[in-house]
Amino acid sequence: MKKNVFLFLMLLLSALTFAQKTVSGKITDEDGVAIPSASVTIEEPGKDAILAYAITNSKGEYKISFTSSEPNVDLKVKAFNQKSVTKQISNTDQTLSFKLESEATEIKEVKLKTRMITARGDTISYDLKAFDSKSDRTLADVMKKIPGVEVNADGTILYQGNAINKFYVNGKDLMEGGYGTINNSLPKDAVQKVEVLENHQPVKILQDKVPSDQAAINIKLKNSVTMTGRGEVGTGFGDPWLWNVKLTPMFFGQKSQWVVNYKTNNTGEQVENEGNILAFGNRYEGRRINASQNDWLNVENASTPNLPVKRYLMNSVHYLSANYLTNIDAKKEWELKASANYTNNAVERESYSQTDYFSTPQRPIASRVTQNIFNNFYTDKAKGELIFTKNAKKGFFKNTTSFSQYWNADRAVANRTDSQANSLRTANEAIESPTTSFQNSLSTIVPWKEKMVNVLSYISYQTDRQTLDVSPATYLTIPGFTTAAGADFVRQNLRLKTFEANHSANLGFTTKGWTFTPEIGFNFKTTDLVSDLFNITTIPSANPINQTPASAYSNDLSYTTATPYGSVGVNYKNDSWMLYANFPVNSNNIKADDPVRNVSKSVNKVTFEPNIFAQYSFASFWKTSVNANINNNFGEINTAYSGFLMTSPNGINAMDINNPIPQNNNKSAGARIEYRNPLNNLFFNVNYRLSDAKRNLISNPIINSAGYTTMQYIERDNHVLTNSYSAEVGKYFPKFKTNASVSYSNNTSKSDAFLDNISYTNKNNSQSYGFKFNNTYFSWMSIDYNASISRTKQINSGELNTNTARKGFTHNLGVFFYPIENHTVGFNWDQVNTSAGDQKYNNGFYDVSYQFTWAKKKIDFELKWLNIANKKVFETYDINTNNISYTRIQLRPSQVMFTVKFNFK
The missing domain is CATH 2.60.40.10 (Immunoglobulins)
Incomplete structure (x- = not known):
């Protein structure tokens, strides 16, 4: 290292x-x-x-x-x-x-020819037509082929390996980070070029004062006023009847923009996450989050494979969203943004697993556990958001109000057999989990003489109610526990109420290129936990936490964190250098109180948590940077309560009353060098990071022969050391209309661990090699190819000595042929191979398609046959720390779809 x-x-x-x-x-x-x-x-x-x-x-x-x-x-x-x-x-x-001497430039013939990649200052522009193929229809189709740009499976756009901080259309941020809808549905024909804004500071009053190392994407449309969008209507043959409908009209004007999106299908396409926030801007814009449930309780879940979601997702989804932006003043400085979305989704899942547990001092005899799990997951959620923004050179204001409501429910039927009991147990499991969430974020920057005053305020309130039922009670054989005599079911109730308020103010002043920002603030968070566990009790001879008060099955805990702080921000920027740093001193005051159980824990600690970033640009195309930070985390309420909590029918968390509040100290440092040259279409970056996490509590799971777990925590200082480096090189070859990139990453971690009261050291090394290639050189064919090879090695030493290795290979090949004008024949091949020990599993999937384009109307008629080999299960084999497992997962069968695709204009 x-x-x-x-x-x-x-x-x-x-x-x-x-x-x-x-x-x-x-x-x-x-x-x-x-x-x-x-x-x-x-x-x-x-x-x-x-x-x-x-x-x-x-x-x-x-x-x-x-x-x-x-x-x-x-x-x-x-x-x-x-x-x-x-x-x-x-x-x-x-x-x-x-x-220079004057010399008339004689123009013999005028030819308009644009460069595919041009650069001016911190803006790199890509001519979209240089990278698209005849089979591409949307912006996302082409974005994946642009050198230096990568699009992840969740829709996140990366530039030079880092996530962007803004996504604009004609300079306006309609989607506020939830840009997946536009990226997936904006027709490529409406786009003139894609601009990458390097080192983008989205707050105008802070430009040239507070630098940024993140990039933004601006989609420049061909027309300043554009009515466009994309639609699809499809039906298919299968059991059940298949449908796929996508309707996404869009309008982009000089004063207002809007997008309406409705998508529904039962074909395995995951559309409900398009509204997720993928770009968060920066702290001066306030705080925005993807609201989510505190899903502490879960039914047993069937496994999911390492495959594209469309191969295994048995869904029936309806997703509706609307986004609107308008300027509300003559100067076009004030913007009003409103958005809302609603999701109704039902998912079925099924898997079979066979797990062979090694013998340990706790389990002298090796055992085999088999499980069949059938799931039904029901998601019903709604979200609304209202944003007022003024972003001008003379001031900034942003207020974001959002509200989310969930009505989720999960079901499971689990069959379990273990070799020790040699009997089949079947359980019906159900969870109801309604959640209500509200947030309001305010940030304003006001110029005061030669200075800037910034005030930030964030308030959040959330309630979670969860009830987990397992019947019959005899299904559970958790270490140290037994079900109550005559009980038909076991129930875990959980209620959480969380209130959070963060307020701060800072004063910024600039001198000779340096900007200093002293700040004071106060962060407050309180969470109330009420839980009750019914029809289960401990076995006195095997008590997990050496106590059996009746109140151990209930919690009524209040967990409060109050952190006043002061900090100084330092920023500098010139033509070559960019520096920003923050030096906060935090007074952390954490208290956990449960009067019923006589629990009272506290931490009062002052911490210094600096973070530093420096970047140097040289020779027009090069950048090098270093960064370092220290931060402290004192855990959350889920590691501070004392008592028993059944988080899953598979196990119970047994938290000892004597355990202290968790204290985690994290140190990390990294370096990066990158090169991006639009003149020769070459991009590459090299990254290195080293981190050390120190913790005062370590988990100690106790697993019995039937595969049930009791999770305990031991007070002991322990470390997680991580060392990682990566590199990526990409180049576009205009002569051959080819974009190619190769990547490599290596991650090594070393950590202290416990299992069944056995102490050991875990060392894990994972390596991956990636290759991407697309070519549109031939008028009759285009190719897209992605491949990756992974190797993972895990060594456990100490009281538990094991050595395991795993290899994987995945690739996706997409080939499109254009034998006749307006006719397209496509072939897609997904391959996922895994191996561990002497076991190897090869999983291949093949699709074919035919598409006719009515060019005059810009309408596509597509016939697609998915999974033509009708592969029904995905198999994988894993060698783990304490077991060997074989898993078989149910997949979507072969299906045929007919779809009509069109642009709205």
Whole structure:
């Protein structure tokens, strides 16, 4: 590990050493008048490759940095109606100004030809037509092929491996981070280009004061006023009857924008998460979250495979959403945004597992447990949000109010057989879990003379009610517990009420490029937990926490965190350097009270939690950065209560009254170097991170021969050390219309662990290799190919010695043929192979499609046959710390769909 750190630091040092050559100056005409928009390039003599470039500003000034090992380089100056100049200069820092001679530029023939990738300042623009294929229809289809850009399975857009912070359409943020709907449904024909805004600070008053290392995406449409959208209506053959409907009209104007989205299907397509917030802006905009339930209680869940969701999801979903934005003042500074969505979803799932548990001192005899689990998951939720925003150079205001309501319910039928009892047990499991959530976030920045005053306020209130029933009671054989005599069922009730308030104020002032922001704030959070566990009791001879008061089956806990703090933010930005840091001092006051059970725990601790980020840009195309941070976490109420809680029919958490409040200290540091050159379409990045997490509690699960678990915690200092590095290289080859990238990642973690009262050290190493390739060179064919290879090795040493390894290979091949104009034949191949020990499982899936396009109306008629091999189960084999498991998961059968696809305009 030290060797890896040394090599990476040497790489950074070498880059910084070569990055000290800068040439600056001014370009004028013969009369001394400044020439704007002249291009200045640096090239190595005898080579047709640009090392760096710059464009003169309105004053004719330029500044260009470059890296070269040559003693001399060529500097070239070009401008319209001026004679070009080439001069060989020494590879040193210098100031050079030029007077260009007038020379009329003769244009023999006018040809409009746009570059596929262009750069100006921190903006890189991609011409969408350069990357699309005949089979692409939406923005997302093309975004996946743009060099330097990656689209994850959940819809998150990454640039150079990092998530974006904003997604704009014509410069407006309609979706407020929930951009999946537009990305998946905006027709590609409506888009002129995609712009990547590097180092994007979304708050205008903070631009040039508070830097950002994140990028944003701006979708520039062909027309300033656009009515568009995408629709699909499909039906299919299967059991049951299949349907798929997508209707997403959109309007993008200069004053207002809106998107309405309705999607429903039972074909395995997951559309209900399109509204999730994927880009969060920055802290000065306030706080926004993806509201979610505190789902402490769960029925036993059937396994899910490592496959595209469409292969296994047995669903029936209805998802409706609407987003609206309008300017409410003449200057177009104030915006009102309103959004709402509703989801109704029913999911079926089924899996079979066979688990062989190794013998331990707790379990002298090895055992085998088999399980069949059948699930029905019901999701019923609604969300509404209202946002007022003013984002101007002279001030900022944003207030976000959101409300969410869940009416969820889960069901399970579980069959379990273990070799010790040699009997089949069947349980019916049910959970009801309504949740209500409300948040309001306010942030305002007001200029005060030469300073800025920022006030932030966040308030949240949420209630969760969960009831888990398991019948018959005899299904449960949890270590240390037995069911009450004559009981028909076991029930766990849980109620949570959570209130959170965060308030702060800071004053920002700028001097000589530096911005200092002293801040004071107060964070408060309180959670009330009430729980009751019925019809179960402990076995005195095997009491998990050495106590049997009746109140151990109930909790009435209040958990409060109050944290006043003070901090100083430091920011700096110039042409080459970007720095931001924060130095907070927190007074943490945590208290847990349960008078009924005589529980009273507290922590009062002052912590210093700095975070630092520095970035250096050089030679036009290079960036290198380092970052480090320290933070402390004192756990949540789910690790602070004392007593018994059945979180699943598979086990009980037994929290000891003597355990202290958790205290976790996390330290991490990282470095990164990246290169993005739009002139030769080459992008790459290298990353390294080292982290150390120190904890005062460690989990100690006790597992019996039937596979049931009692989770305990032991007070003992322990560490989790993580060392990871990754690299990715991507290049677009315009001559061959090919985009290709390769990636590699290596992650090693070392942690202390307990299992069945046995102490051991766990070391896990995972490596992955990725390759992506798409080609549109041939007019009659296009190819998309993604592949990855993974290797995982786990070594447990100490009292528990095991050595396990696992390998995996996945790929997706999409080939489209265009034999005749407006006719498309497609073939798709998903392959997932896994191996562990001497067991290997190969899972292949194949689809074919035919599409006819009515070009005049821009309507597609598609016939698709999915899973033509009719593969009905997915099989996998795992060697784990204390067991070997075989899993078989039910998949969607073969199905045929006919779909009509169209644009709204």
